[in-house]
Amino acid sequence: MADLSKLFDAVLNGDQKTAVAVTQEALAEGRDPMELITQYMVPAMDEVGRRFECEEYFVPELLLSARAMKGSLELLRPLLAASGAEPAGRVVIGTVKGDLHDIGKNLVASMLEGGGFEVIDLGADVGPARFIAAVREKNARIVALSALLTVTMPSMRKTIEALKEAGVRDHVKVMVGGAPVTPQFADEIGADGYGENATAAVALARKFAQAG
Ligand code: B12
Known part of the structure; x- marks a missing residue:
């Protein structure tokens, strides 16, 4: 049986090789990918x-540590995405301008894919103009913004304001x-919703898709 405390240690110690090996072993035993993520990697x-x-x-x-987590997530990603059925809607996602943290955003993107959404992932350090262009080009109905730094939270406000100015906010x-x-x-910046984690992101996206 895979010793999952080794997965925790491998991410903590930045040991990508072990993180990947334990993940492979756990998956071969049929362990739930979400369990690996939420109980070991995120902690x-x-x-x-x-x-x-x-x-x-x-x-x-x-x-x-980020490299170790990413190595393991690479193996889990296809499994997270495999559970989906009907395309439920189109989501443009990105980490906002000035912010390079993309692990959480990638997890949200994978879970949305798993929830049946088509995801246009713009990456990290994404300025408002790129969000606007992607919304227009892909006719997306949902925009998901990620920020991990207090200093980049204002970029979320700017992005929402730019969507308004470009005339796409209402869509x-x-x-x-x-x-x-x-x-x-x-609420303060006029977003339509907040999600604490990737599961909440999927629930919110479903709510949005049903409403519109
Ligand atoms: C890994 C990491 C890095 C890596 C990022 C690698 C990468 N490719 O992402 C590197 C080394 C690059 C990095 C750099 C920096 N980092 Co850093 N980093 C972290 C760390 C340790 C983990 C972040 C992470 O991946 N968490 C795991 C994921 C799964 O969780 P998550 O991102 O929170 O995402 C979940 C939820 O938040 C939510 N979610 C996320 N996005 C979205 C979006 C939507 C729409 C929804 C609904 C939900 C959602 O769902 C996700 C899944 O459950 C955090 C500490 C922490 N515990 O957060 C610090 C942390 C975020 N970093 C910090 C700092 C200070 C920095 C640097 C400024 C350091 C420096 N002096 O250079 C730079 C900034 C670089 C930049 N411009 O962005 C601080 C931020 C402090 C603050 N309050 O602003 C933290 C909190 C560390 C600390 N305790 O001080 N960092």
């Missing part, structure tokens, strides 16, 4: 963040998320 990343905050870890350690529902984002902030 490990939280601990990485805690260590960074108290200066036990620095940027190189963050990068190694889309906007959801926001990421560790520093709160439901209050979502």
Whole structure:
């Protein structure tokens, strides 16, 4: 039986090789991909963040942990996406301008795909103009914005304002998320919804799709 505490340790220690090996072993045993993510990988990343905050870890350690988590997610992604059935709608997703954190955004994108949505993933550090262009080009009805830094949260507001100025705000529902984002902030900047995690993102997208 795969020892999943090794997955936690591998992400925490930035050991991509072990993270991938334990993930492969767990999947071969039929373990639930979401269990691996929510019970082991995300808590490990939280601990990485805690260590960074108290200066036990620095940027190189963050990068190694992120690499380990990404390696494992690569294996899980197709499985998350495989559970979907009918295309439920089109979502444009990206991490906002100035912010390079893309692990959570990638997880949300995979879960949305798994929930049957067509996802146009613009990547990280995405300015308002690119969101607007993608919404127009793909005729998307949902925009999902991610931010992990308090200093990039204002980019979410700017993106929503730019959608208004471009005349596309009324055609889309906007959801926001990421560790520093709160439901209050979502209200304040005029977003249509806030999601705490990838599962909440899918529930919100379904609600939006049904409403419109
Ligand atoms: C890995 C990491 C990095 C990696 C990112 C690699 C990558 N490709 O993503 C690197 C090394 C590049 C990095 C850089 C920096 N980082 Co950093 N980083 C982290 C860390 C440890 C983990 C983030 C993560 O991936 N979490 C795991 C994922 C799964 O969780 P998540 O992103 O929160 O996403 C979930 C939810 O939030 C939600 N969600 C996310 N997006 C969306 C969107 C929608 C629409 C919805 C509904 C939901 C949703 O669903 C996701 C799944 O459940 C965090 C600490 C932490 N615990 O958050 C710090 C952290 C975010 N970083 C921090 C800092 C300070 C930095 C740097 C400024 C450091 C520096 N001095 O250079 C730079 C900034 C670079 C930049 N311009 O963006 C601080 C931010 C502090 C703040 N309040 O602003 C944190 C909190 C660390 C800390 N405790 O101090 N970082």
